[in-house]
Amino acid sequence: GNxxxxxxxxxxxxxxxxxxxxxxxxxxxxxxxxWYVQYPGEGLQLLLKATKADDKGSNKGxxxxxxxxxxxxxxxxxxxxxxxxxxxxxxxxxxxxxxxYFGTGTSLTVIP
Amino acid sequence: xxxxxQTPKFQVLKTGQSMTLQCAQDMNHEYMSWYRxxxxxxxxLIHYSVGAxxxxxxxxxxxxxxxxxxxxxxxxxxxSAAPSQTSVYFCASISGNTGELxxxxxxRLTVL
Numbered sequence: 001g002n003x004x005x006x007x008x009x010x011x012x013x014x015x016x017x018x019x020x021x022x023x024x025x026x027x028x029x030x031x032x033x034x035w036y037v038q039y040p041g042e043g044l045q046l047l048l049k050a051t052k053a054d055d056k057g058s059n060k061g062x063x064x065x066x067x068x069x070x071x072x073x074x075x076x077x078x079x080x081x082x083x084x085x086x087x088x089x090x091x092x093x094x095x096x097x098x099x100x101y102f103g104t105g106t107s108l109t110v111i112p
Numbered sequence: 113x114x115x116x117x118q119t120p121k122f123q124v125l126k127t128g129q130s131m132t133l134q135c136a137q138d139m140n141h142e143y144m145s146w147y148r149x150x151x152x153x154x155x156x157l158i159h160y161s162v163g164a165x166x167x168x169x170x171x172x173x174x175x176x177x178x179x180x181x182x183x184x185x186x187x188x189x190x191x192s193a194a195p196s197q198t199s200v201y202f203c204a205s206i207s208g209n210t211g212e213l214x215x216x217x218x219x220r221l222t223v224l
C-alpha cells in the first residue's frame with residue numbers, strides 16, 4: 001500500500017540552526033512527493049515538490065531530494081528563522097490510487 | 113483570486129444533529145477532496161471526487177456523505193453528528209496541470 005512516515009515532533013531549534021525533518025514513504029507505482037506547510041490557524045500550503053527520482057524541490061531556502069533507493073524525501077534548511085515556525089507535512093500522490101497520502105506532521109518552533 | 117473557500121469556519125453541534133460543510137473552488141479543478149485533521153493523526157481522506165457526478169470513499173468515510181453536482185462545489189454532509197467527528201476539516205482541490213493540492217482555510221467542528 002501507500003504510506004508516508006515522518007519524524008515525530010515537536011522540534012525546537014534556535015534561530016539560524018540547521019533543520020532536517022525526515023520523511024520516508026512506501027508506494028505502488030511512481031509517486032510524486034511533496035512538502036506542505038501549515039502556519040497557525042491556516043490551511044496547508046505547498047512548500048516544494050519533486051515528481052521523479054533524483055529531482056530536488058526547493059523553495060524559501062528549503063530543499064528536499066527524491067531518493068528512490070532509500071524511499072526518502074527529507075526536508076532541509078540551512079538556517080531557520082522564527083517565521084519558519086509551523087507544522088510540516090510530507091505527502092505523496094500516486095496516479096494508481098488517485099489520492100494524496102500525508103504523514104502525521106512535524107511541528108517546528110524556532111526561538112530567537 | 114478566491115481559490116478554495118470553505119464555510120463555516122467554526123461550528124458547534126449537539127450529538128445527533130446534521131449539518132453541511134460547504135466547499136467551493138474557482139480554479140476549474142476536476143479533483144476535489146475532504147480531509148479531517150486530528151492531533152497525532154495527520155490528515156485523513158474522507159471522500160474525494162475526480163469530476164462532476166463522480167465521488168469515491170477515502171480512508172475514513174463513515175458518517176459522511178458527499179455529492180458533486182458541479183465542478184465548483186463539493187459539500188460534505190454529516191448525517192448524525194457524533195463526538196468522534198470533532199475535528200478540523202479541510203477541503204482541497206488538485207490542479208490538473210501541476211498536481212498541486214490547494215487547501216481551504218479549514219472548518220473547526222465541535223460535537224458535544
